[in-house]
Amino acid sequence: MTSSYSPESARLEAILLVGGQGTRLRPLTLSTPKPLLPTAGVPFLAHQLARARSFGVRRIVFATSYRASMFAEAFGDGSAYGLSLEYMTEETPLGTGGAIRNAAQALTCPSDAPVLVLNGDILSGHDIGEQVGLHVSRGAAVTLHLTEVDDPSRFGCVPTGEDGRVTAFLEKTPNPVTNRVNAGCYVFTRSVIDEIPAGQVVSVERETFPGLIEAGEPVFGYADRSYWLDVGTPAAFVQGSCDLVLGRLASPALPGPCGEFLAMPGAEVSPNAKIEGGTVVGPRAMVRSDAAVHGSVLDADCVVESGAIVVDSVVGAGARVDAGAVVRNAVIGEGAVVGPGNELLAGARLWPGVRLPAGAVRFSSDV
Known part of the structure; x- marks a missing residue:
């Protein structure tokens, strides 16, 4: 036309x-x-x-x-x-x-x-x-x-x-x-x-x-x-962020080159961590040794500890995923803590400030 x-x-x-x-x-x-x-x-x-x-x-x-x-x-x-x-x-x-x-x-x-x-x-x-x-x-x-x-x-x-x-x-x-x-x-x-x-x-x-x-x-x-x-749902929001980082949709506002992950100023990513799928590591966020993060949004000042797994999820500002914890298709609210051994699955949402103690427990709903 x-x-x-x-x-x-x-x-x-x-x-x-x-x-x-x-x-x-x-x-x-x-x-x-x-x-x-x-x-x-x-x-x-x-x-x-x-x-x-x-x-x-x-x-x-x-x-x-x-x-x-x-x-x-x-x-x-x-x-x-x-x-x-x-x-x-x-x-x-x-x-x-x-x-x-x-x-x-x-x-x-x-x-x-x-x-x-x-x-x-x-x-x-x-x-x-x-x-x-x-x-x-x-x-x-x-x-x-x-x-x-x-x-x-x-x-x-x-x-x-x-x-x-x-x-x-x-x-x-x-x-x-x-x-x-x-x-x-x-x-x-x-x-x-x-x-x-x-x-x-x-x-x-x-x-x-x-x-x-x-x-x-x-x-x-x-x-x-x-x-x-x-992008009205958590899954779509995460997908949109990842698609922008991966270059599936071009954006003049992207603050860095396209690739498997985007690390913002002050972010600390261990060379032994595996990060991929268009993940964003927010300002001053930390991903420790042997952690694995795929297709996720890590907000400012959050921490993913050694051996933790985060997939297709959002980890809110100041939140922490402790060693050995697994987070899949979940939303971790601001300042919340996922204790060691916990597993959040299938749309689970951890509300701001909530602390899950260690326990090898599976959650698939609001906590």
Whole structure:
């Protein structure tokens, strides 16, 4: 597809939806919003900001709610990313549509301009410039990024006609008619956002998109098969971080070369430890001799002792996995301790500050 539209020349503006509480990622999100969790060595949103900047976006409005002040503390005015950042906070949650409408008060673009809307829990390798170009060339009200998944019943199912026009928006239907789903990145014409009722709870998935389609407004899908991942669960969060480190998805924000692991400043890794699978070893974290870590996220100041095994897991800031302990597909909360001989399996979550004494005990649930 070709288009004369240039995001760079048009100074494309964007809205970034970051208001959710990230309940599926607890205990990691008890004190930190999901979009700020360390991912491949930097806050998750750093990857989104860097990609948006690479496609010509220069101004982004954050739609915040949960722990809103932490976003400004993390990113400031955006100058470090070559961006201008604004922050709009919902005093009460307004849903996706309400959040977009609330944030739009800080936009500076005219009513006929395209506005990019990003979700703060999606990793995507799709071509934002092509999506915006399609939107402009078709004179669309909204253009949705669509991706193909194995189980579309978990997402908003979006059938389209041969011309790419969206014919329906079926939110999490048990009998999907297509495996193309809503990938969570939209291009709105500014005037369409302004028509969303202000100050009200509105869902774009259940109200705005179906309403536009029913009214005959031009809603199009931009479908592709590039890398895409919703990082809303612990397993997906770990996978996303590892994929970035391994180079399966390129990110201008990655703070080091791609490889089997990424060690952050101050990290101490024994030459006798085995670390692989895209693992991140956070600032001042330590991995002792004969420890084995695969495909995991080790946060700042945590310790993996000699002979411990950590696989496909998150070890929170200041936490410790003692000698001989095994952690697989688990989340170890901030400051928690897995004592010697314990084995955490199959989605186990150890809450912040909890200390498991030595004991060769298997856990597969919350502790």
